[in-house]
Amino acid sequence: MHPEQKETLPLPEAVTHLLEECRMVLPGLQALLGFQFIAVFNTGFGEKLTATEQRLHLLALGFVALTGALVMAPAAYHRQTGPQEAARGS
Helix, strand or coil: CCCCCCCCCCHHHHHHHHHHHHHHHHHHHHHHHHHHHHHHHCHHHHHHCCHHHHHHHHHHHHHHHHHHHHHHHHHHHHHHHCCCCCCCCC
16 A cells, blocks of 8 residues: 555444554553553652642543543444444454
8 A cells, every 4th residue: 555545444444443452551641640640649759759749640540540531532432323122243
């Protein structure tokens, strides 16, 4: 295939690929969020970081949580708008 040629996917197949990619990224985001929370609850967080650094870390924690919500949004939206029936198979 030439670099300028593009393959078009049917919409259901594109949605399936999007949802699979979101499922692949989500566990990593959850692990990152967990490690960020562990850092907050360590005693060194309050002792070794300045107030500004603590606020920046908490801001970053909020961004990680927001990212997780945005990654989960396509799957949640698909569940709400898709057919309300159980499918056999995968």
